[in-house]
Amino acid sequence: MPQPILNDDSPLLCSNCFEDEGLRIDANKIGHELSEECPNCKSTDGKKLTQKLIKGLAWRFFVSGTTIRCEYGAAPVIQCNEHHYGKSDIRPSSWLEADIKLIEGAAKIGFFHYGPRLWMIGEVEPLKDLQNESSRGGIIEQVLQEYPERSIASGTKFYRLRVNPNNPADPMQYDSPPLEFSGNGRLDSSELSVMYGSQDIDVCIHECRASTDDEIYVATFKTEKELRFLDLTQILEEDNTEFESLDMAIHMLFLAKSHSYEISRALAKAAKLAGYDGVIYPSFFSLIRTGGHPFETSYGLSLRRFHPEREKYADAYTIRNFALFGHPLKTKLVKTESINRLIITQVGYQGHFGPVEY
Numbered sequence: 001m002p003q004p005i006l007n008d009d010s011p012l013l014c015s016n017c018f019e020d021e022g023l024r025i026d027a028n029k030i031g032h033e034l035s036e037e038c039p040n041c042k043s044t045d046g047k048k049l050t051q052k053l054i055k056g057l058a059w060r061f062f063v064s065g066t067t068i069r070c071e072y073g074a075a076p077v078i079q080c081n082e083h084h085y086g087k088s089d090i091r092p093s094s095w096l097e098a099d100i101k102l103i104e105g106a107a108k109i110g111f112f113h114y115g116p117r118l119w120m121i122g123e124v125e126p127l128k129d130l131q132n133e134s135s136r137g138g139i140i141e142q143v144l145q146e147y148p149e150r151s152i153a154s155g156t157k158f159y160r161l162r163v164n165p166n167n168p169a170d171p172m173q174y175d176s177p178p179l180e181f182s183g184n185g186r187l188d189s190s191e192l193s194v195m196y197g198s199q200d201i202d203v204c205i206h207e208c209r210a211s212t213d214d215e216i217y218v219a220t221f222k223t224e225k226e227l228r229f230l231d232l233t234q235i236l237e238e239d240n241t242e243f244e245s246l247d248m249a250i251h252m253l254f255l256a257k258s259h260s261y262e263i264s265r266a267l268a269k270a271a272k273l274a275g276y277d278g279v280i281y282p283s284f285f286s287l288i289r290t291g292g293h294p295f296e297t298s299y300g301l302s303l304r305r306f307h308p309e310r311e312k313y314a315d316a317y318t319i320r321n322f323a324l325f326g327h328p329l330k331t332k333l334v335k336t337e338s339i340n341r342l343i344i345t346q347v348g349y350q351g352h353f354g355p356v357e358y
């Protein structure tokens with residue numbers, strides 16, 4: 001069937017076309033500033049939207065905007081694509097009805113309720129085996145075999161943040177806490193102290209949930225010798241499905257909340273036993289910091305697995321944190337370069353909007 005000729009750059013709608021305030025604001029953020037009249041609403045000061053921008057707006061508002069996190073994984077309630085053009089079956093709020101018609105017509109797409117593929121919401125065999133204490137050990141052994149060792153060169157710089165330390169000028173205050181205070185984090189337990197660090201200060205701020213009321217200090221460390229890490233941010237080459245994927249299991253594990261910590265703690269203890277100095281793991285805040293969308297899919301296939309440049313794709317959305325086992329300052333694995341007070345003047349989140357009912 002011949003496609004209608006459409007100039008990619010011609011504006012079809014503008015931010016003033018929409019009734020929904022969230023949609024107007026999101027459109028205003030991404031639209032082009034052009035003085036010409038909007039072909040739809042005739043406004044001159046709305047930000048103009050090409051077909052490509054309208055598709056992007058639709059995805060952000062209706063797909064990303066209806067994504068629900070599960071215990072493990074996440075999935076959107078609504079999807080849109082060209083196959084459903086003219087067949088939309090969602091039931092939005094009344095003030096969105098006309099907006100949706102405009103978007104459908106301009107982008108030639110339709111909206112529908114999405115029944116997620118079950119792996120997206122945690123139906124991943126190795127992940128289920130990790131949750132089950134009797135099968136956990138076997139999967140952890142597999143993790144130790146499949147994930148690579150990564151050496152960090154002597155002299156590598158990283159940061160560690162502390163909120164309200166007793167004596168902020170004392171470098172030892174920035175070592176791992178003693179065992180009796182361990183066991184609250186993703187990888188530390190009552191048997192293993194862990195020093196968390198990152199090369200991204202903003203991530204440190206997010207990870208310790210610091211607020212403007214806190215006294216915050218940041219220590220800059222350098223490694224004193226080459227250190228051996230188990231690298232859990234590596235993408236595994238696999239030829240199985242998402243349902244059987246160890247890569248997906250670990251990816252989901254580190255994006256899950258505190259109910260998952262007993263698994264990651266067991267993994268840390270096993271890595272220590274295997275002789276590693278620590279683990280490199282994906283930050284829980286990777287997605288917020290890089291603007292990624294969890295478990296992004298195209299037709300139900302994980303882009304993490306099938307993106308043509310999958311390494312680059314995953315790389316762009318992963319922030320690597322370090323966890324060093326034991327007390328690395330006391331045992332001289334790392335040394336303090338400097339300590340600074342950190343003044344937070346703004347804790348900002350960037351966001352976009354989504355619908356309230358569908």
Ligand SMILES: [Zn+2]
Nearest residue numbers: 014017038041
């Ligand atoms: Zn308009």
